[in-house]
Amino acid sequence: MDKKSKYHDLHNLSLDIYNNGDFAQSYASRIEYNAHNALYERPATLSLLSDVNGKTVLDAGCGPGAYSEWLIENGANVTAVDYSDEMIYIASKRLGKRAKIIKANMNSPMLFLKNEEFDMIVSSMVLHYLRDWRLVFNEFNRILKKDGELVFSIHHPFMEFSFHPDGNYHETELVEDEWPAFNVKMEYYRRPLSEVFEILKETDFKFAELLEPKPLEECKELFPDSYETLSRKPWFICFKAIKLQ
Ligand SMILES: C[S@@+](CC[C@H](N)C(=O)[O-])C[C@H]1O[C@@H](n2cnc3c(N)ncnc32)[C@H](O)[C@@H]1O
Structure with missing residues (x-):
């Protein structure tokens, strides 16, 4: 059991x-141009998707809608979900009627989404907030068409373990990190790499690709310190899997 679970609403x-308006606004503007998202994670995760033109795509944990916007601009029919009122507000303002935007917590079954509704699911930097991956991956399987693509990114477990070396790498653990750029302490789960593959297998996904990204070259000039760190240390990690049945 997680050390802190009795004090936390893990759902x-x-x-x-x-849900803090100031945080949400500042997160939304920062990830448009920053090193870690705009010049490192987003290009890597998007590179795993095949052509999205004409495809039905779920943006699972859409945040302020940067992914949804890219998907729409590249011809996809987008549904976006997020559990935060503030993120839903920002994404709705940004995307208007160009996407179907739904407030929902991915810790619960997404019964408002039909079986085999989607060709693809993108879930960027979201799944580490969820303890129970079996539930959400079974839901991803249910709503994807056969051979549908699931592309997701999370914190690299080696990065998390280097921040929390007193834990047990082989267990899924609740961790807390400072986000100095936003002056908040964020909580999420670090899980061993092997568990990601076990869950994919258990929920009938075939592993297809893994990326340990490096920053884009333009990051070198714009954010030299981040470039140096992200070029050397594992930070985020991206996966692509295919629904088997
Ligand atoms: C780091 S942000 C990433 C946003 C977006 N995917 C991106 O990469 O730009 C994490 C997002 O996950 C959402 N989130 C976290 N836990 C969630 C849950 N249980 N259900 C739905 N959304 C969740 C948060 O509200 C937030 O918008």
């Missing part, structure tokens, strides 16, 4: 932060 982990 809504970190929701108090994502």
